[in-house]
Structures are given as C-alpha cells and as structure tokens.
Amino acid sequence: MPDAAQAVHNPIQINPETCVRCDLCDWICPGDLIYKDESKKDELPVIAYPDECWYCGLCQSICPTDAITVVFPEQMVHNQTDVVTLLGKVVE
Amino acid sequence: MTQDWNTIDTDVLVVGGGVAGSMAAIPALEAGLKVVICEKGKVLDHCGSIGCGVDHYLTVMDTGPEWDTPAFLIKHVPELTDYIVDMAVAGRVIEEMPRIFRKIESFGVDFRDPKLGTYYRLRSFGLPGTYHINFDGTDFKKHIGERVRKGKASVLMRTMVVQLLVRDNRAYGALAFNFRTGEWYAIRARAVVLAAGDVNRLSLNASGLAFDSWHFPYNTGDAQAMGYHAGATLANMESVETTLTPKGFSVQGLNALVSLGAYFVNKSGERFMFRYDPKGENARRAVLADAVIHEYLLGNGPIYLDCRHLLPEMLDHMAHTLQVDRYTLPAFYAQKGVNFREELIEISIAELSIRRSGVYFRGSGLAVDTNGETSIEALFAAGDCATVSGGIAGAAVLGHIAGEGVVQRVRASNGALPEIDPQMVAAARAESAAHLERAAGIGWKQFEHATQQTVTDYVGVRRTDKGLRLALDTLRALAKKEPLIKADDLHGLMRVHESTNIRLNAEIMATASLARTETRTGSAHWRLDYPQPDEKNWRKFVLVERGQDGPATRTLSTDRPLADAFARNAVTA
Numbered sequence: 261m262p263d264a265a266q267a268v269h270n271p272i273q274i275n276p277e278t279c280v281r282c283d284l285c286d287w288i289c290p291g292d293l294i295y296k297d298e299s300k301k302d303e304l305p306v307i308a309y310p311d312e313c314w315y316c317g318l319c320q321s322i323c324p325t326d327a328i329t330v331v332f333p334e335q336m337v338h339n340q341t342d343v344v345t346l347l348g349k350v351v352e
Numbered sequence: 353m354t355q356d357w358n359t360i361d362t363d364v365l366v367v368g369g370g371v372a373g374s375m376a377a378i379p380a381l382e383a384g385l386k387v388v389i390c391e392k393g394k395v396l397d398h399c400g401s402i403g404c405g406v407d408h409y410l411t412v413m414d415t416g417p418e419w420d421t422p423a424f425l426i427k428h429v430p431e432l433t434d435y436i437v438d439m440a441v442a443g444r445v446i447e448e449m450p451r452i453f454r455k456i457e458s459f460g461v462d463f464r465d466p467k468l469g470t471y472y473r474l475r476s477f478g479l480p481g482t483y484h485i486n487f488d489g490t491d492f493k494k495h496i497g498e499r500v501r502k503g504k505a506s507v508l509m510r511t512m513v514v515q516l517l518v519r520d521n522r523a524y525g526a527l528a529f530n531f532r533t534g535e536w537y538a539i540r541a542r543a544v545v546l547a548a549g550d551v552n553r554l555s556l557n558a559s560g561l562a563f564d565s566w567h568f569p570y571n572t573g574d575a576q577a578m579g580y581h582a583g584a585t586l587a588n589m590e591s592v593e594t595t596l597t598p599k600g601f602s603v604q605g606l607n608a609l610v611s612l613g614a615y616f617v618n619k620s621g622e623r624f625m626f627r628y629d630p631k632g633e634n635a636r637r638a639v640l641a642d643a644v645i646h647e648y649l650l651g652n653g654p655i656y657l658d659c660r661h662l663l664p665e666m667l668d669h670m671a672h673t674l675q676v677d678r679y680t681l682p683a684f685y686a687q688k689g690v691n692f693r694e695e696l697i698e699i700s701i702a703e704l705s706i707r708r709s710g711v712y713f714r715g716s717g718l719a720v721d722t723n724g725e726t727s728i729e730a731l732f733a734a735g736d737c738a739t740v741s742g743g744i745a746g747a748a749v750l751g752h753i754a755g756e757g758v759v760q761r762v763r764a765s766n767g768a769l770p771e772i773d774p775q776m777v778a779a780a781r782a783e784s785a786a787h788l789e790r791a792a793g794i795g796w797k798q799f800e801h802a803t804q805q806t807v808t809d810y811v812g813v814r815r816t817d818k819g820l821r822l823a824l825d826t827l828r829a830l831a832k833k834e835p836l837i838k839a840d841d842l843h844g845l846m847r848v849h850e851s852t853n854i855r856l857n858a859e860i861m862a863t864a865s866l867a868r869t870e871t872r873t874g875s876a877h878w879r880l881d882y883p884q885p886d887e888k889n890w891r892k893f894v895l896v897e898r899g900q901d902g903p904a905t906r907t908l909s910t911d912r913p914l915a916d917a918f919a920r921n922a923v924t925a
Contacts, residue, residue: 287394288394289393290393290394290398290403290568290570291393291563291569291570292392292393292510292531292532292843292846308843309843311561311563312563312569312847313563314403314563314564314565314568314569314570315564315601315680315684316402316403316678316679316680317678317679317680317683318398318403318679320679320680321679330680330683331687332600332601332683332684332687332688333559333561335559335560335561335600336559336561336564336600336601336684337600337684337687337688338600338688339558339559339599339600339700341558341559341560341599341600341700343558343599343648343653343654343700343701344648344649344653346555346556346557346558346700346701346703346808346812346813347645347648347649347701347812347813347814348808348809348810348812348813348814348815348819349809349810349814349819350814350816350819350880351810351816351818351819351822352816352818352880352881
C-alpha cells in the first residue's frame, strides 16, 4: 500500500476483542465505507475508504457490543484554519 | 447483442430513500402502485439529509390562534424569502402542513415532549410564530421507513441512478447500477420521483476534509445533474447556503442552539447579531451566516458560541438534543476537551452547499409545479433538490404532494412505455467501464478538489463578473477532463459519477450567479460589483436549462409560478 494511503486517518476504530464480526456497521454506513464479508466469519470489518467518513457515528450507534469508537483527527479537533481563506478571492 | 442488465418494469421509480422519497412512495403504495426505490446508502431508517434523527419539525398545526394558520404563515413567506419564491408551490406546501403532520403522527411518530405532555414549540430562524416543534425525533424516519416497507416497495440499496430515460419530454425510467455487485438496471416506470437531496462537497471547509460537511456529503446533486441533462428547468441555483458550526466539525444542530437561547460573540466579547438583524440570534439562517462572514471579514474573528448564561435545565435539554441531529457531536466536544456549559466554543462557517440558501420555502434545484412535477412530464422532484424546500417538514410535505401527483399522472397515462434502447444502455455502461479500465488518469479526489477550490475562490461568498467568468473557464476545462477520471473499483465509479455531478452543479451555479446582477439575501448571493438588492429589476427567478453550449439562463417574474415557464404547459394551454 502506498505511504499516502497509510497516512490517512482511520476514523472508525474497532476493538478486535469485543467485535462479534457481524455486518451491522457495513449495513448501516451511509457512505459505503465499511466492508464486512459475511462468508469470512473470523475477519474484522474493513474500513475501506476512511477519508470518505462523515463522522456520523451510525456504525458506533448500531454496534451490538460497543466495539466501535469514532475518533476525530487533529485537524478537526484543534483546527487552525483562518476562516477568511474560505470566503473567496476578490477579483475586480 | 447480449442483454447483460436487468430490466425492471414498475409504476413508480423513486430516486432517494430519504424523507422526501419515502413520503412520495407512501401515497403511491397506498394507491396500490408498484414502487421501486433506488438508494445509494441504506437510509430508509434515517433522514437522507443528515443520516440521523430529527430534533425539530417546522409545521403549522391549525390549533386556533391566527399565527398557527396556513394563511398567516403564507402571508409572511415573500418577506422571509426576500421575494424570490414560487408562492403557488410554497402556498400549497404550507396549506398541506397540518394534514401531513397528522399523517406522520398516525405512523407512530410522537412529537410531544414527554415532560410537558404536549408539543414544545419554539420560534427560530426568523419565522413569525413558534412553528418549530423541538422533540426527540431519533425514530422519526424509522416510522416513515416502516410504512414504506409495509407497503412492499422494492428497495435497491447501494444503487446509484446515473441517467434518466426521457422521450418527447416525458420520463419513462432510468438507468442505475449497484456499486457493490456491478449489476446494471434499466428501470421502466410510468413516473419518476427525484428525491436525491442537495449538493455538498462543493467547496473547501475549515477541516480541509471534503467529506466533513454540514449535510450528507453523499448527496451530490445527482438529481439536479440528471434533470439538467434530460432537459428539465432548474431555478434559484445562484443561491448558496452555509451555516455556523463548531470550528473543525461541519455539524448540524444550530437550530437547537439558537432556539434554546445561545448567543454568538466576537473576539471582543460583543454580542453582534443585533447589528445585523433586529431578531438577533432568532434571525433567518442566511442572516446568521452572513453576520458571521462579515464579522470575520471585519477582523472581528474568532467568533464564539456562548451558552454560559443559560439555566441548568436549558443546558440539560440542549445536551440531550445535541446528539439527535449528529450522534457524534458530544464525542467531538469530549475529544476536544471543551464543556459548552462553561466555555465558549469557537465557530466557523461551514462549507458551501446548494439547498435553500438559509431561507425556508425557497429551494434551489429542479423547478416544480403545485403537484411536484418538473418541466418534464411524469418527472417529479421533492426535498432539497426541488425549488420549494423547507428542511425535514418541507421534504415530507412536498414529497407527499409529489406522491399524490404521481398517482394522478400514472392513472392518467395509458399505452405501453417505450422499449429500452439497447444501444443507449450499452453506451452508458461503456462510459462507466472506461473509468474502471483506465490504468492512468486523474483521480476523482483530485478532480473534485479542483472544483472545490474554484467554487471557494470565485463562486462562493464574494462574487464578481470577472471571478465568475474565471470560474466558468476553469469548470468548463475540467469538464473536458471527465473522460480521463479513473475509478479503482465500483465504489470509486460511484464517486466518479458524484464528482462529475458536483462539477456540473458548480457550473450551473456560476452561470446563474453571473446572470443575477444584484445582491440578494446577503452572502447567499453577494455580488461585489452589484452590492445592493435591485428590487426594480430583479424580482425575478433565474432559470437554468441545458443550452447548445452548456447551461443557459432566462428569467421569469416572481409574480408568476415557475410552472409558467414549462414548455409542457405552453403546449396544453
């Protein structure tokens, strides 16, 4: 896997000790990010597209064993963006 | 030629299983029609705009007082929308509000406050009465989804509709594919309802994460783009919407905060909203966002949310409802280590989107008549992709109206539907396959980022003729690169379609913005070169349709309903 892909923050952290390998998180994810192959009973759900997460937490809310924690990245929690940069360039 | 797609024949095809789509399906199912719903997510149990529950519902209830009558609210709509509104459709939506509210209650949704035993109604967003019911609507959509299931609608999940089937200005279905299995569908229907929501992922935001958006990032203007390609009329596309969110997390919930008494203060601690509107924090969303934009431009940022003055019971109520709209907001505050009861919360404007520009009853999207039908016969639209939009309630009511319109349209239609043209399906499939087979090319994220940067810089908040033309040049150049976008897998192919839909919506928005040579509703359409509203010349809709060389505009007086601009009405008149 390329380095850039590895650097992507994983917002959906799954506790392998408590995850029961059901597919409810896959089922509920509105963004089609979480994949759980029903035929592979021992495998954890895969967060296939972590940078497309909306941080809605539906996966966390439906998990029957509270095995999922949604973790926000640093740029969301301690955001340093100058809001004025979002307000357009003046072209006259 | 081998037919390697599934043909489905139905009475009604609904695109999008959110509130509008589900509410449109219900009258059709009640009338015994066959309904197929295509849904990119699996949101039948959740709202399509935000994926969660609902914490407020806007309705007239007709309980007795004059302010609670449809006539009273209707009277105020022109002023609430800065006079750019289709009163024929908005009027019908408001007239139908009490009936649809009671119907949703009959599904089992309990709008009452458990402590009060009655409705907890609040005034917010500049409305002339306490029309917002504040309630725990965690299960709101589950009850509506349950109705759809009981009616035995066929729901195709993880399925994206990519092209409408239209012949002689009449819709007869759509092409779609399942992005988990790769199966293609040619769906023939006597009527189609577009309810695929608003346009997000359109500009940059504070976090820099494209999918960190106020509303669902998976709503990407698919309905508007498909309608445009099919020849439908769009309106109000120049109006842009943003909201106020905790900085770094584009999250909804502003209504709950301001209606419960939270303030906004600038870096000097000044409560500034009254400088912008006599209603202060109870002003319309567009005004709240506009005020914060101006404070930032004046150098008065950071701006903060202040809840410290509120009574403990109000703070408890606030804490309880915070997670209804977005389940993870309490976790965000916890991870950030702030306590909104005792500390100021820094806020930002969210990224820009196309929806209803912070103004109830003035939607941006597909123009509809009083039955929810677009300029294309048998093609309906409701919710945030239609020209009358009003949050969850607007989606529910116009969705239901469209569903009833569909029943009339299907019953009036006779004769066989056109056959599916195999060459047309093959062409659509080949176009998609080319993205998947491309070994090298542009990634959809890179393509989309170029759209977002262009919108942020030149189409967003501060618009000028020169900047908009620059943006159009860039967006048109981007369109030429669309065949070069590569998809790594079926999921990526779905995103490629979304990215191209976002770009088209951005081009439509820039085109409409260029046409409207005035400023209207503050920064919802702020032209630096025409900084004032022009009431003499611009009480008009800007209509956008597909022209010879891309989006073309014309105008229509707001004295007339948008349906007066529909060619199908001219034919029958």
